[in-house]
Amino acid sequence: MIADNQPGHIDQIKQTNAGAVYRLIDRFGPISRIELSKKAQLAPASITKIVREMLEAHLVKETEFQEPGSRGRPAVGLVLDTEAWHFLAVRIGNGEITIALRDLSSKMVVEQQFALPPADPEPLLQRIIQLIDQFFVTHQSRLERLTAIAITLPGRVNGQAGIVHRMPFYQVDDMPLGPELELRTGLPVYIQHDICAWTMAESLFGASRDASDVLQVVIDHNVGAGVITGGRLLHGGGATLVEIGHTQVDPWGKLCYCGNHGCLETVASTESMLELAAQRMQASMSSSLHNQPLSIENLCDAALSGDQLACDIITGVGGSIGRILAIMVNLFHPQKVLIGSPLNRAHPILFPAINACIQQQSLPDYGATLSVEPTEFLNQGTMPGAALVKDALYNGSLLIKLLQG
Numbered sequence: 350m351i352a353d354n355q356p357g358h359i360d361q362i363k364q365t366n367a368g369a370v371y372r373l374i375d376r377f378g379p380i381s382r383i384e385l386s387k388k389a390q391l392a393p394a395s396i397t398k399i400v401r402e403m404l405e406a407h408l409v410k411e412t413e414f415q416e417p418g419s420r421g422r423p424a425v426g427l428v429l430d431t432e433a434w435h436f437l438a439v440r441i442g443n444g445e446i447t448i449a450l451r452d453l454s455s456k457m458v459v460e461q462q463f464a465l466p467p468a469d470p471e472p473l474l475q476r477i478i479q480l481i482d483q484f485f486v487t488h489q490s491r492l493e494r495l496t497a498i499a500i501t502l503p504g505r506v507n508g509q510a511g512i513v514h515r516m517p518f519y520q521v522d523d524m525p526l527g528p529e530l531e532l533r534t535g536l537p538v539y540i541q542h543d544i545c546a547w548t549m550a551e552s553l554f555g556a557s558r559d560a561s562d563v564l565q566v567v568i569d570h571n572v573g574a575g576v577i578t579g580g581r582l583l584h585g586g587g588a589t590l591v592e593i594g595h596t597q598v599d600p601w602g603k604l605c606y607c608g609n610h611g612c613l614e615t616v617a618s619t620e621s622m623l624e625l626a627a628q629r630m631q632a633s634m635s636s637s638l639h640n641q642p643l644s645i646e647n648l649c650d651a652a653l654s655g656d657q658l659a660c661d662i663i664t665g666v667g668g669s670i671g672r673i674l675a676i677m678v679n680l681f682h683p684q685k686v687l688i689g690s691p692l693n694r695a696h697p698i699l700f701p702a703i704n705a706c707i708q709q710q711s712l713p714d715y716g717a718t719l720s721v722e723p724t725e726f727l728n729q730g731t732m733p734g735a736a737l738v739k740d741a742l743y744n745g746s747l748l749i750k751l752l753q754g
């Protein structure tokens with residue numbers, strides 16, 4: 350994702366160019382300086398200067414390679430130098446926090462999970478800081494130069510200011526997580542809503558790598574979406590999310606915690622689905638769901654083995670999601686729709702239901718070129734945090750800090 354800001358002055362131009370060159374080396378390396386100059390559309394002298402600085406900072410290194418189509422002497426190409434640089438990727442979820450050390454290629458060095466009970470009386474900010482300290486102490490011997498901290502979490506987040514306004518599960522009121530951690534560690538801190546960051550991760554490393562316009566829908570405890578348009582995350586810097594979970598699908602439906610009635614989330618969240626299944630089971634004694642504990646996994650398996658009740662519930666959710674998606678397809682004309690959900694276990698039932706709705710209810714030529722696919726990553730782990738750091742390298746903002754030492 351290339352920085353969208355129009356370069357206003359020399360520093361901004363330097364940042365944008367350095368980010369673009371770093372990105373090209375990452376994507377095409379080993380790559381010669383000449384090739385880099387062509388692809389970046391920058392003068393050879395500018396490339397030489399940017400590359401020299403990156404070499405001196407050990408962010409890139411030279412390597413001999415055979416240029417495609419050439420049988421002559423090996424050429425000197427550039428590749429990223431990532432191993433001696435680490436960052437922390439943190440994920441906060443319901444009752445737990447995962448902290449990982451990764452190198453700049455996003456490869457994991459070590460990952461650890463800690464309990465983070467919502468009911469604990471100690472303020473959440475203090476607990477997060479203590480656990481990060483504890484992680485540093487435990488893994489001190491493996492630490493290389495630290496570059497950044499990236500944190501992903503559910504809730505209302507202002508990524509630019511580093512403030513977490515509200516969170517589900519935890520009592521949080523405008524928590525200054527970013528500024529506080531920056532003060533303590535001296536590192537840049539990147540914070541993003543977990544669905545937005547997951548959408549970036551799929552775009553940078555996962556299932557939507559080859560697409561510039563993508564809708565990613567998450568169906569889990571909450572229902573939300575991330576949108577990539579023209580290669581960039583919609584609402585990336587601000588406090589807003591694409592809140593499809595709170596779009597009304599049933600005006601006479603259940604009251605939602607947001608204050609509205611019949612929101613998508615009240616019919617399509619995993620909890621709502623299980624509630625509906627339990628209700629319908631009372632009227633259908635023949636369902637195989639009676640023979641096992643009611644869970645999303647068992648609901649999917651029952652549907653896959655032909656249980657009618659389970660199939661109906663999953664198809665119904667697919668229809669509700671598909672109706673909203675059809676509207677979004679008309680708005681954004683994406684190449685790809687990604688579904689991230691524990692329901693993907695029953696994708697042979699869920700995906701056709703979603704797709705049928707999109708095909709029926711969106712513009713024919715918009716729907717025709719579209720594919721509905723599962724996300725590559727699950728709703729866990731710290732790849733979304735890695736995506737925040739990668740994005741900050743590509744737009745040059747983090748890279749400039751590393752170049753300046």
Ligand SMILES: [Zn+2]
Pocket residue numbers: 594595596605606607608609612614
């Ligand atoms: Zn709602």
